[in-house]
Every structure is written in C-alpha cells, then in structure tokens.
Amino acid sequence: MFELSLLAPEERIEALGEALDALDALSVSVEDADAHTESEQALFGEPGLPPPKEGWQRSRVLALFAAEPAASEAARLLQAQDFFEGCRVLGVHEVPEQDWVRLTQSQFAPVEITPAFWIVPTWHEPPAQAAQVIRLDPGLAFGTGTHPTTRMCLRWIAGHGMGGQRVLDYGCGSGILAIGAAKFGARGVDAVDIDEAAVRSTQDNAQANGVVLQAGLPELASGRYDTVLANILATPLKVLAPLLCSHVAPGGALVLAGILERQADELKAAYASGCELEVVDSQEGWVLMSARFPAAVPERVSG
Template structure:
C-alpha cells in the first residue's frame, strides 16, 4: 500500500476527504499538522458526539491506496481542481506490510475490574487471580471494559451484587454490563438498545459467555427491575429520566454512567423529581451516579 500525504487548511478538509473517497482511497484520515509542537491545537467534543470542527487550521490528510500509480493519479487529479488552492502535496510513501490482526489484538489485553474480576479477550489466557471473567473481543458495539464508564459500572455490580435480581441494561452496546450482572447472580436480564447491531452483538457475546438473557429494542424493557443500568451519555440520560426511574422497583438501584464530572449537577437536577441521584465513583474525569428507590 502507498500513503498519499496532503496539507490543507481547515475549510478544505471535508471537500478534500470527499474527493479522496471518490478517487477510491482505501482509507482517509486527518491529523493536526502541528501536532507535538507549540502550535498544536485541541480538537474535541463530548465523547460519542461529533467534533466541533472538521479539522485543524493546518490539517494533514492521509489517504491509503493499493498501488503507487493509484496514489500518483489521485494526487495529479486533485492538483487540477479549483478547490485544491491552498493545499499542498507533501509526498507519497510506501506503507510497510503489517499483520493487522496481530497488531489490533496486541492493543487489547485483559482488563482488571477488581483483583478477582477481569475482562479477557479470547486470544488471552485469564490471569491466575481471576475468579470471575467475561470473554469479550472488540467489535462494532461500545463496551470492551477499557473505558472508565464501563469499568465503573462493572465495579458497582461486583461490589453490590445482583444475586436473584431482575436486571435491565438500557443501551446495552456489547452487552458487557448485562453479562456482568449474570456473572454476579442475576436471575433475569433484559438488555435493550436502539441499534440492532448492538442487540446482535449482545446476543453473540452472551452466547460466547454461556449467559442467558433477553435482548432487543427498547420496547423489550417492561415492568420493574431491582437494578437498572444505563451507560449512555448525559444528554440522553436526562431525557430518559422518567422512563428509567419508572423501571426501578421499590428498594431497587439506578446506576448511570457516561457522565462527565462537570455534568453531575445537570443529572442531579434532571432526576430530582424522581429520586436522589449521587456520585458514587469517579475515574479519569467521568462519574458514576446512583440512586436508591
């Protein structure tokens, strides 16, 4: 493969990326051309939401092509376009062959939730101290155990247990929280998500972990549960406040994640008409909020 490298201003990033897609680039990525210098810029949005801008003031656009002639043809065609004004060809270089499967796997190692509870990819042996494990590989749906919000939810499950409970995992993603609830004794588990791919991922991961649960779209959730888990984001959690609280049985627990520390006050206010929401765990700028009913 060959990498075509281009320099362009922020207002040309989207147009240039679209053009590269039309020229059959295998992949297109955008980097800060001033990264690792004093001119480096932060470009971020709320996790799970699109960034506020398409690129940086000086963006490096990288496109992969299968052959060198393909990359050179693409560069020549781009240089002839009116929109290429202000852009610059930085070069074309071969990309060394990689064992991409092995490289990807090397980035995912067993994750400790507690000293005895671990998330373990299928290509790793469980650590000797692991007494409870979830087998989970990276996939299309959110939730591999590496994100602080997932770890905090699983820690809560491990500390409080779900023995004999009816549990709801709302916004289940990969199904990791539902499987965690099963590992700690849940008697019945409903896992729901608006994304059919997440529902299928949950079913596949449950089967791989020998866990029985019900998975489906949100209308699959019905009645009340002793534990309701929702690891989403602050904005949808605020909208869902009446619905989620209605699903919590008397004496039950509501466990919410996907919340930044600065958003805790907003969530407390949104849930105040239904219950008293409190911060019960923090990690890397994220909080876990819970309420007892």
C-alpha cells in the same frame, strides 16, 4: 500499500475526504500537522458523538492506496480541483507490510475491573488471579471495558452483586453490563438498545460468554427491575429520566454513567422528582451516579 500525504486547512477536510473516498482510497485519516509543537491543538468530543470540528487549522490528511500509481494519480487529480486551493501534496511513500490483525490485537490487552474480575479479548489468556472473566473483542458497539464509564459500572456490579435480581441494561451497546450482571448472579437480564447492530452484538457476546439474557429494542423493557443500568451520555440520560425511574422497583437501584464531572449537578436536577442521585465513583473526569429507591411499605391489615 502506498500512502498519499496532504496538508490542508480545516475548511478543506470534508471535501478532501469525500474526494479520496471517490478515488478508492482504502482508508483516510486526519492528524494535527502541528502535533508535538507549541501550535498543537486539542480536538475532542464526548464518546459516541462526532468531534466538534472536522480537523485542525493545519491538518495532515493520510490516504492509503493499494498501489503507487493509484496514489500518484489521486494526487494529480486532486491538485486540478478548485477545492484543493490552500492544500498541498506532501508526498507518496510506501507503507511497510505488517500483520495488521496482530498489530490491532496487540492494542487490546486484558482490562482489570477488580483484582478478581477482568475483561479479556479472546486472543489473550485470562490472568491467573481472574476469578470472573468476560470474554469480549472490540467491535462496532460501544463497550469493551476500556472506557472509564464502562469500568465504573462493572466495578459497581461486582461490588454490589446481582444475586437473584431482575436487571435492565438500557443502551446496552456490546451488552457488557448485561453480561456482567448475569455473571454476578442476576436471575433475569433484559438488554435494550435503539441500534439493531448493538442488539445483535449483545446476543452474540452473551452466547460467547455462556450467559442467558434477553436483548432487543427498547420496547422489550417491561415492568420494574431491581437494578437499572444506563451507560449512555448526559443529554439522553436527562431526557430518559422519567422512563428510567419508572422501571426501578421499590428498594431497587438506578445506576447511571456517561456523565462528565461538570454535568453531575445537571443530572441531579433532572432526576430530582424521581430519586436522589449521588456520585458514587469517579475516574478520569467521568462520574458514576446512583440512587437507591425507597422500599415498599407493607399495607396494614385492619381487624
């Protein structure tokens, strides 16, 4: 394979990306051209959302092509376009052949949730101390156990146990939380997501892990649950407050993640009419929030 390297200002990134796609680039990536210098810029967004900008003030655009003539022809054609103004071709060079599958797999090692509970890709052997394991490979749906929000939710599940409980995983992604609940003894697990690809991923991952659960679109959720889990993001969590609270059974627990530390007070306010949220865990700038709903009061029998 051959890599075409370009230097471009932020406002040209989108046009270059579209043009390179039309020129049959195998992949296109954007890097900070000033990385590891005093001019380096931080560029980030919340998980599941696009970054706040298309690129950096000075971006390096890297496009892979199957052959050198295709990469060189792309460079020639791009330089003739009006939108290439302010851009520069840095060069075309050969990329050494690598075992890309093995290289990708090497980036995903087993993830420790607790000393006895691990998330393990299928190409790894579980650690000797792992008494409980979820087998999960990286895929299209969010939730491989590597993100702090997922780890905190799983740690909560492991710490509280789900024995005999009815559990709802709202916004299930890969289904990892639903699978974790089933592994820790839940008697009935519903996993829902607005993305049909996530529903399919959850079904496949549940089967691979030998657990039984129901996965579907949000209308699958019905009635009340002993535990309601939602690892999404702060904004949709605020919108969903009445719905999620309505699904928690008396004496049940609501567990929310996808929340930055600075957003905790916003979430407390959004849920104040339904429950009293508290921060119960934190990791790398993210927090896990939970509320325990009051148990039902037995009716008095007159006579």
